[in-house]
Amino acid sequence: MAAAVLVLSVAGCTGDNDTTPAGEASTAAAPTGGSGVVDVVARLEPSVVTIQTSEGLGSGVVYRANGIIVTNQHVVGSAKQVKVAFADGTQANGQVTGSDEVTDLAVVRVQRTGLPAVTVRQDLPKPGETALAIGSPLGFENTVTEGIISGVGRQIPASTTGGRPLVDLIQTDAAISPGNSGGALIDDRGRLVGLNEAYIPPSAGAVSLGFAIPSSTVVDVADQLLSTGTVAHPYLGVSLVTLTGDIAQSLGMKVNTGALIRQVQSGSPAASAGLQPGDVIVTFNGTDVATVGDIYAALRKVDPGTAVTLGINRGGSQSQVKLTLGTLSR
Structure with missing residues (x-):
């Protein structure tokens, strides 16, 4: 095989x-x-x-x-x-x-x-x-x-x-x-x-x-x-799902695309920045986010410890959240 x-x-x-x-x-x-x-x-x-x-x-x-x-x-x-x-x-x-x-x-x-x-x-x-x-x-x-x-x-x-x-x-x-x-x-x-x-x-x-x-x-x-036996990846500390029109409609959300936060890990950069389950990430450093893949692609382009700005939609209201990415070694 x-x-x-x-x-x-x-x-x-x-x-x-x-x-x-x-x-x-x-x-x-x-x-x-x-x-x-x-x-x-x-x-x-x-x-x-x-x-x-x-x-x-x-x-x-x-x-x-x-x-x-x-x-x-x-x-x-x-x-x-x-x-x-x-x-x-x-x-x-x-x-x-x-x-x-x-x-x-x-x-x-x-x-x-x-x-x-x-x-x-x-x-x-x-x-x-x-x-x-x-x-x-x-x-x-x-x-x-x-x-x-x-x-x-x-x-x-x-x-x-x-x-x-x-x-x-x-x-x-x-x-x-x-x-x-x-x-x-x-x-x-x-x-x-x-x-x-x-x-x-x-x-x-x-x-x-x-x-x-x-x-x-x-x-x-x-x-x-x-060099080290491991690879350092930038760490946000959230569990995400791609927001579709059907999911948005079923949850009564006012935004139809983005990366929906399902969970926020305690003590993570996301938690420290005040992100919450139900928030939708719609931009990453000014670039539109339509899917979870967009988040992973954006993270691959930055290093751990980098300060980034996320565009967040929470209950229909848009805001900008700044945070510093952590390090995840595997």
């Missing part, structure tokens, strides 16, 4: 920035010029691995030459030890050194050096750019699919994922299937732009709807996991 979750099958700038992981020289992804996709794939394939657990398999990407691999948290699950298969046919035992459920990212370490680490592109790709997905769908190692970047800043609601909403994703029509999770989404110069995360299957009426975690998020989370 390939690592995936159905119904959504879990398998956000401008510029031209190239970076490699700190302290590591990349051996795998220099710009290609006019040499074409074939050459890009030939050089990138050794940087993509297959990860196997007792529950199934997925993919991973060599992040640092000294044995550091990044993948999805849902690929490794609760496992502490995994098998890592490389493009040259060799295998190694891997230790899961850290994982983060919020961003669905994990770090695996193998006792090998001189691995071909990817070059990471940290600026977002633009819609229409070439996208190549490399991974192990259904166990077919180093499978390559080609498409384009279909969109950026995408959100998939919690009602579809069955858990937390997925936010700030890259959308691509490069085919992504079970087992692609944790594999590489690269541009036509061989730079990692994202880690393949999920797809919406044809049974849901979708055609070529795949999603990846932006490489900037991958770098941020992986470096935190390698």
Whole structure:
């Protein structure tokens, strides 16, 4: 069974920035010029691995030459030890050194050096750019699919994922299937732009709807996991639900969209700011909030300890609430 979750099958700038992981020289992804996709794939394939657990398999990407691999948290699950298969046919035992459920990212370490680490592109790709997905769908190692970047800043609601909403994703029509999770989404110069995360299957009426975690998020989370073993997330301290017209009507509310606060955690930044169950968050630092996903996306763009301003609708009256976000480590 390939690592995936159905119904959504879990398998956000401008510029031209190239970076490699700190302290590591990349051996795998220099710009290609006019040499074409074939050459890009030939050089990138050794940087993509297959990860196997007792529950199934997925993919991973060599992040640092000294044995550091990044993948999805849902690929490794609760496992502490995994098998890592490389493009040259060799295998190694891997230790899961850290994982983060919020961003669905994990770090695996193998006792090998001189691995071909990817070059990471940290600026977002633009819609229409070439996208190549490399991974192990259904166990077919180093499978390559080609498409384009279909969109950026995408959100998939919690009602579809069955858990937390997925936010700030890259959308691509490069085919992504079970087992692609944790594999590489690269541009036509061989730079990692994202880690393949999920797809919406044809049974849901979708055609070529795949999603990846932006490489900037991958770098941020992986470096935190390698440094401290945990990831610090900004903490608001509320339980939220997306306010729909039906919910608003049933509760007799005078606002129809936003993030409805169901619970406020005692001692949290939200509690200290006086937020209450029944309040509706309608803006975050001046940006409109229509869904819970908008809140998660906004939180991903700020650091713990940041002062923010929330637009609140309480009983039909609008107000501005300022608070300082806390820190949640996972």
